[in-house]
Amino acid sequence: MAATPAIKPFDFPDMFKEAGAAAIVVFALAFAMVGFRTEPVPGGLGITLRFADVAMASVIAFAGRIALILLREGRPFPVLLTTLPFAVILGALLLADQALASENGSGFEPVLPFSSPVVNWMIVIVAAVFAGRAAWAVRHARSTVTAEEREATMDRIGARVQQVARYAGPLLIGFALVLPFLPIADRRLLDIAILVVTYIMLGWGLNIVVGLAGLLDLGYVAFYAVGAYSYALLAQYFDMGFWVCLPFAGIMAAFAGILLGFPVLGLRGDYLAIVTLGFGEMVRIILLNWYKFTKGPDGISGIPRPSFFGLPFTRYPAEGTVSFHGFFGLTYTPLDRIIFLYYLILALALATNVFTLRIRKLPVGRAWEALREDETACRALGINPRNTKLTAFSIGAMFAGFGGSFFATRQGFISPESFTFIESAVILAIVVLGGMGSQIGVVLAAILLIGMPEFFRELHQFRMLAFGAAMVLIMVWRPAGLLAHREPTLRLSATKRLAKAVP
């Protein structure tokens, strides 16, 4: 752009006042919670002081606020000149620190702002984001993006991702199919892959409820639990195998969905969310306390593993049976079972995806999306909101049930511990982050949210913190979800219409 921005007279005292206020707020937030850490000592609690962190946080808030104000007022140069070197130097220091620390046990710790490397990296990232924004502002000679522009850009990106997904989807599936036979595939990678695909499946299942039907379900994990316990209990009491139980688990979960959904689906969105949360917790509490039936907090162990068309994955099969490796004349490796589990969940997940893609085009699928957009209009058109919502709710629950029985057979042990609210929140975060209603978004979000922390163990304790922050930031930034792009499912093309109108 050629036009030079109009330079407004700049109010320095005002800037320092605003930045000072930010620093004071951060100081007040951090003073008690960060400044004093309660540590267990013999005979009660003791206190360790960490005022250095409090001071550092206040200073960073001050500097960050000044950078924001400068960007807002159209003066990106000083921001770029300070944040870029800062990010580069701090990043280099951190890398050097890691290298040194692994060599001789101590690095640059005294000069680093915080004691935790993850927090330091976060500061580097924030500084880099500032530098990027400043660079953008310098290049385009303006510093603010209007909400509509941002929305349009993100929508374009979402549309582009969906276009790419049409070609990348089969590629991704192909990659997923050959993954176990690639040289990089070891036990750890496959375990992580199974976990990620499980969450992708759950995300796709919840996407039917949240993304398509627009019902915020905070108790999705209840149906996951119903599926897991259905299989575990059927196996325990009636000695039934995985393949017989799998449909049962889905049916039980769908039935639970109908049972719980029927009375409450008439409620308004936010009330419905809280009620489903209550149901989720109720299911967990009942599983926890119905000791005679579910073994309560002890959980159920010894859940049978799935077999390959009746061929078990054991080294020494029982008398009179043939194991998988024996039948195919392979040498036994424990990896066989893992690979089989991987393909099992992959098949389940792909079935969920195909089902969702197809049902979207059926009348009931269209009714879900219409209901999400405008319930009153749907009533006027004669769609029964409760029944329509109920189908979405129970079908979503059914997939959670399938996922649950897979979880039970993979773990071999389940207890109510695995089905807390946090689990529901994680699945919801995947759906929200990916863009509600977007199938490829769920895949990307699951890889990002589940896979990354598994690979980088250091991030693990920050994982839920990042989940929460991501949910907030995405809702603030783009309430429809990061990669959301809603293509009309039906379009009247102008030429066809004309051709029909003028015979």
Add this chain to the structure above:
Amino acid sequence: MAYFTQQLINGLTLGSIYGLIAIGYTLVYGIIGMINFAHGEIFMIGAFISIIAFLVLGILGVTWIPLALLIVLIATMILTPVYGWALERVAYRPLRGSPRLAALITAIGMSIFLQNYVQLVQGARIKPMQPVISGGFEIMREGSFTVALSYLQILIFVVTVVLMVVFTLVIARTELGRAQRACEQDLGMAALLGIDVDRTISLTFVMGAALASVAGLIFLINYGVIDFYIGFLAGIKAFTAAVLGGIGSLPGAMLGGLLIGLIESFWSAYFTVEYKDVAAYSVLVLVLIFRPTGLLGKPDIEKV
């Protein structure tokens, strides 16, 4: 009868805590129509700031209990509302006017964030504390069973009643209260009439957080043990209380809180203690299905 009286006293103590938290839900819902799911975490932060203040006072050598309690009360009522204010400023203000579900997802995200923030900076272990106030009256005796009303419970009732009277007066009599009631009726119109809507909403969050922080302090000295997870359950129960009383109604929140406290206490006493949370959730579900406006609420008409 003695057993019943004892449960009544315990239930009212518990109900005071829920009532104080429920006011925060109801005030926010009344003004901007969103469920502030993170309010339970504000309560938890209040409890943490209280325990930290007690420990610091212990190190400084302030041992006279009334003075220590007063200082802790002031400290937590000043520092916790900063969290309430920042919560609104950072997470909710940018979303004002967006769909309800977006605001609810943000609130859930904030709740997860705050929980894990406290877990990171304060550690995941439970934090025990010595009892601050001991002793009490014996008000009834039936055979070997005595009904006790501890000084602590008296203090809790007094503090709760005083706070509720003060806040009712603030809302009924002061300029801020008038602004809040105006915003509750119509945000846009209030803004046109020269009310600083942003400031009013911020102050509403500050007020709710101040009450929740007192609830946190009461929880701490009543139970003597806290962890980073207490906000979740207490938050849901207080929300149930707010819904039961009629969300948006201040006396409703207090009434609902007391009722939930009583239901929980009697349920534990006469049925099963394991299912006391199920009882609270069932109340929530039943109220929402059969009387979504609660006991004292106004009917909510959805306009197209």
